[in-house]
Amino acid sequence: MSEIKENQLTSKGMKTRQKILDTAEEIIGEKGYFETSIVEITVKAGVAQGTFYNYFPTKKSIYDELVYQMSSSLRYQIKLAMEEKSSFEEKQRAGFLAFFDWVINHRNLYSIIQQSVLVDKNLYRWYYEKIANGFIKSIEEAIDIRECKPLNPETIAYCLMGIGQFIGMRWVYWEQQPVPDNVLDEVMEVIFNGLNREGEN
CATH class of the missing domain: 1.10.357.10 (Tetracycline Repressor, domain 2)
Structure with a gap:
């Protein structure tokens, strides 16, 4: 699924994207980039993996x-x-x-x-x-x-x-x-x- 550009997001989409970012900041900050998985980010953020890929194509892109x-x-x-x-x-x-x-x-x-x-x-x-x-x-x-x-x-x-x-x-x-x-x-x-x-x- 292609990444949704930030300027294409609705208000709800912006909140979801930021929630994923905030969760990634917390987990990567505590565990480290290489030890963090997309699955961990999505589970803690309460979103589906498909939702993650709507906003970020890779773990590196969210980093x-x-x-x-x-x-x-x-x-x-x-x-x-x-x-x-x-x-x-x-x-x-x-x-x-x-x-x-x-x-x-x-x-x-x-x-x-x-x-x-x-x-x-x-x-x-x-x-x-x-x-x-x-x-x-x-x-x-x-x-x-x-x-x-x-x-x-x-x-x-x-x-x-x-x-x-x-x-x-x-x-x-x-x-x-x-x-x-x-x-x-x-x-x-x-x-x-x-x-x-x-x-x-």
């Missing part, structure tokens, strides 16, 4: 859609949070906080994205490059108005991404709790004032 959808949702939330702020520092703080808040409700992001190293390396790279592009744009704007040192925006972007990735992993993914305020304060201190004690009061 790809999970990565695309999570990426889009995450980047949108970060963009909204940053748009409300004026200075570069305020934007970065808001962006980090939006990321941590989003991951609280999508903890399987870590597992699903890391699996893509084995499932599809190009997809793995695409995911991080999309995140990096948002950072780069913000950094370039800050450099233009002299709120950021004129360093390579891509280098800065990946440094900031690394900080967000592992701070989120430490508290949200491992501890299943929001990132403490004092931790976010220290992250901003490191980013904007560094580790050098010169000039310290």
Whole structure:
């Protein structure tokens, strides 16, 4: 049976498709891509296998859609949070906080994205490059108005991404709790004032 395109779906069809995606996110996030079967997804979602194939031709196709959808949702939330702020520092703080808040409700992001190293390396790279592009744009704007040192925006972007990735992993993914305020304060201190004690009061 041919796949139904998203723009052809009725309201009910959209809900069914999303239910299948949400179930796949949960199972693949917990068990892993290679250990998850379409049968498991359909049983837990409460739909027939034929219904699954109406929306997704293969297990890989639903995995790809999970990565695309999570990426889009995450980047949108970060963009909204940053748009409300004026200075570069305020934007970065808001962006980090939006990321941590989003991951609280999508903890399987870590597992699903890391699996893509084995499932599809190009997809793995695409995911991080999309995140990096948002950072780069913000950094370039800050450099233009002299709120950021004129360093390579891509280098800065990946440094900031690394900080967000592992701070989120430490508290949200491992501890299943929001990132403490004092931790976010220290992250901003490191980013904007560094580790050098010169000039310290």
